[in-house]
Amino acid sequence: QVQNIESGGGLVQAGGSLRLSCSASGRGFGSYTIGWFRQTPGKEREFVAAFRWSGGPTYYADSVKGRFTISRDNAKNTVYLQMNSLKPEDTAVYYCAAGRGGVPYAKAEYDYWGQGTQVTVSS
16 A cells, blocks of 8 residues: 655745655555646546656646646655646645556546645735
């Protein structure tokens, strides 16, 4: 079992940057797909970015492409989400997830979820 722990959320002004971290305990990320999702009250949890820990392409939602970057630190078994040029509409609870499914942008493909970290972007 993989336990994900997110950190790095906070309050930032529009145009600013934040970096979220997701550390894995238990068995680590191994051959999982690691994804970031976000959710605002009353809305569905939506895909943000993902990649496979074993390598390959990265995937981004159109709304964050060019502004957000997903990356990894193998030694620390940690995944990062660097968020630049933040907009008020990026305000949400951000979740890190791990799964073995084949569709990186589908939340149903993920088995393990973190507790979420709040990101608030003020205008």
